[in-house]
Amino acid sequence: MENNSNRKVSNFELKLYSLVDENAKDKPLPKYFNYFIMVLIVLNVFTMILETVEEIYQPYKVIFHSFEIFVIIIFTAEYLIRLITADLAFPSTSRLKSILKYIFSFYGLIDLLAILPFYMPFTSLDLRVVRTLRLLRFLRLFKIARYNNSLELIKSVMYEKRSELGVTCFVIIVVMIIASFLMFYAEHSAQPENFPNVLTCIWWSIVTLTTVGYGDVFPVTGVGRLLGGIIAFLGIGLVALPTGLISAGFLEKINQKSKEEDKKEEELIDKKSENLQDICNHNSDNKHYCPYCGHKLD
Numbered sequence: 001m002e003n004n005s006n007r008k009v010s011n012f013e014l015k016l017y018s019l020v021d022e023n024a025k026d027k028p029l030p031k032y033f034n035y036f037i038m039v040l041i042v043l044n045v046f047t048m049i050l051e052t053v054e055e056i057y058q059p060y061k062v063i064f065h066s067f068e069i070f071v072i073i074i075f076t077a078e079y080l081i082r083l084i085t086a087d088l089a090f091p092s093t094s095r096l097k098s099i100l101k102y103i104f105s106f107y108g109l110i111d112l113l114a115i116l117p118f119y120m121p122f123t124s125l126d127l128r129v130v131r132t133l134r135l136l137r138f139l140r141l142f143k144i145a146r147y148n149n150s151l152e153l154i155k156s157v158m159y160e161k162r163s164e165l166g167v168t169c170f171v172i173i174v175v176m177i178i179a180s181f182l183m184f185y186a187e188h189s190a191q192p193e194n195f196p197n198v199l200t201c202i203w204w205s206i207v208t209l210t211t212v213g214y215g216d217v218f219p220v221t222g223v224g225r226l227l228g229g230i231i232a233f234l235g236i237g238l239v240a241l242p243t244g245l246i247s248a249g250f251l252e253k254i255n256q257k258s259k260e261e262d263k264k265e266e267e268l269i270d271k272k273s274e275n276l277q278d279i280c281n282h283n284s285d286n287k288h289y290c291p292y293c294g295h296k297l298d
Contacts, residue, residue: 020081037078090102176206176209183205184198186221
């Protein structure tokens with residue numbers, strides 16, 4: 001077998017590629033290997049969560065560390081396999097270009113960042129959190145037609161409603177900025193520590209417009225409370241707008257798809273009826289001829 005770079009691919013490379021081939025979803029080997037990697041990712045994220053609980057982490061520190069090494073070995077092996085077989089997954093004019101394509105691809109960067117912290121212990125950043133992004137590899141399991149159609153539906157709705165969503169987001173930002181200025185002038189003199197400047201007021205306007213209301217910053221003056229109430233009511237309507245637009249888009253798409261399916265079904269029924277009529281007409285014509293010799297009957 002040869003790829004686009006005219007390099008002869010060995011059987012060993014083909015066997016390695018069969019493990020990570022994302023298009024061979026029906027074959028048992030890549031299917032179960034994918035499941036194994038998925039389970040390992042979930043377990044790794046779960047252990048990272050447990051490590052933050054001192055009561056659990058301290059008594060079982062050795063187990064956590066051992067599992068971390070096991071995960072790194074598997075992830076590193078997978079990364080090396082993908083590097084070796086990059087010219088099969090990312091065909092190009094040369095093997096180096098194929099490798100660079102994989103390294104700088106979205107999943108390639110995530111795969112690299114998932115193992116990099118282990119080999120760079122001197123860094124102060126805990127980049128292991130990047131491994132949670134590897135959960136995005138679950139999207140590989142969604143290559144079944146119905147899931148793929150659902151993802152395409154979401155994509156098409158978001159694309160078709162992009163103008164309306166953009167205008168809505170712009171209006172929300174404008175209202176948020178205006179609310180920040182108004183609240184600054186209303187509350188700054190009474191609460192200089194909570195409303196020291198407009199930038200700090202933006203935090204208050206965000207939690208108010210989204211109706212979250214953490215309660216860490218709130219107005220105490222009469223004018224401030226009046227403004228807060230008005231802005232809270234505006235937030236209920238404004239934040240609901242994107243949801244309504246997307247919901248309407250989904251309903252339009254679903255109705256359109258339903259109509260198309262009904263139309264196809266009607267066309268199929270009409271075609272079957274025409275075929276049946278042709279058969280009946282053919283049989284009726286044949287009654288005037290002998291079924292054995294084909295001569296016309298008197």
